[in-house]
Amino acid sequence: MSSAEFVEVHLAGNQPLVSRGWCRQWWSQPPPWDLGELARRFGAHRVPVFDSLFEMQRVMRFDEYIAAMADGPADGEPVPYMRWYARQRNFQMICADDAFAELAGDWAAPSWLPSDDYVFPAIKTNADPTKDSFPAKGLFICAAGGRTRLHADPWASDACLCQITGEKRFLLYPPEAGKVLSDGAEVVDLDRPDTARFPQWNSVEPALDVTLQPGDAIFIPAGWYHAAVALSASVSVTWNFVHEVNADRFAEYLASGGSTDPTVKYFRGRRRGEGSA
Ligand SMILES: O=C(O)CCC(=O)C(=O)O
Numbered sequence: 001m002s003s004a005e006f007v008e009v010h011l012a013g014n015q016p017l018v019s020r021g022w023c024r025q026w027w028s029q030p031p032p033w034d035l036g037e038l039a040r041r042f043g044a045h046r047v048p049v050f051d052s053l054f055e056m057q058r059v060m061r062f063d064e065y066i067a068a069m070a071d072g073p074a075d076g077e078p079v080p081y082m083r084w085y086a087r088q089r090n091f092q093m094i095c096a097d098d099a100f101a102e103l104a105g106d107w108a109a110p111s112w113l114p115s116d117d118y119v120f121p122a123i124k125t126n127a128d129p130t131k132d133s134f135p136a137k138g139l140f141i142c143a144a145g146g147r148t149r150l151h152a153d154p155w156a157s158d159a160c161l162c163q164i165t166g167e168k169r170f171l172l173y174p175p176e177a178g179k180v181l182s183d184g185a186e187v188v189d190l191d192r193p194d195t196a197r198f199p200q201w202n203s204v205e206p207a208l209d210v211t212l213q214p215g216d217a218i219f220i221p222a223g224w225y226h227a228a229v230a231l232s233a234s235v236s237v238t239w240n241f242v243h244e245v246n247a248d249r250f251a252e253y254l255a256s257g258g259s260t261d262p263t264v265k266y267f268r269g270r271r272r273g274e275g276s277a
């Protein structure tokens with residue numbers, strides 16, 4: 001797929017894309033980031049560990065996290081999920097920027113992504129997600145069973161996720177399914193639905209139910225509800241963005257209160273390449 005086609009059909013058309021073997025253009029295999037190697041390279045870093053949504057639970061050494069992955073969660077606890085984000089706000093204790101800088105030569109973004117004309121972050125030419133800062137740019141690592149509950153991403157932004165190691169299942173629902181999946185404040189937990197709160201949640205089918213293999217990538221358009229679960233120990237890289245073709249949508253988001261969001265303020269207050277990423 002060319003980036004022109006991707007921009008027209010998927011970005012402007014707000015349609016998801018599953019791309020098998022995004023990495024094949026550069027390598028026959030995805031980058032060899034097995035957990036042991038990552039632990040050797042970055043073991044001394046402190047990383048944030050989450051539950052199945054975006055509330056940080058604790059901070060631990062990366063090598064300790066990798067060791068704990070093998071032990072499994074405590075009884076009744078969700079599988080811990082490491083989401084190690086690059087800097088995306090001014091006040092952020094822990095950032096993956098040093099690790100991303102070291103890994104930059106090891107991976108490449110899918111070739112169908114446009115390299116020009118991003119509005120969030122504002123990057124006019126030669127955007128490179130391996131080197132440039134993006135909102136919610138993160139290295140996500142979890143054991144089998146680690147999951148991200150159903151949600152839609154913030155900032156009226158699109159997202160790309162590259163699966164590096166292990167298998168991860170994704171469910172996607174179109175924005176209009178929000179009528180039954182969300183009540184405005186909360187989104188239904190597909191694994192433990194509160195049927196009093198979301199009585200119709202079961203009346204919609206996912207538009208997409210796919211299992212990503214190492215070397216696959218997925219494009220999640222703005223407003224689409226999605227949930228993910230790792231089927232084996234998993235390493236993914238992900239980031240969010242808004243392209244010029246969706247500038248109106250982003251402007252509307254800013255006008256309706258988005259301009260006070262800490263991540264929006266961070267990216268609008270810096271120039272490209274400023275800071276450590
Ligand atoms: O890979 C996952 O667990 C889901 C990632 C995601 O949707 C997000 O971080 O917004």
Ligand SMILES: [Fe+2]
Nearest residue numbers: 152153159226
């Ligand atoms: Fe998401």
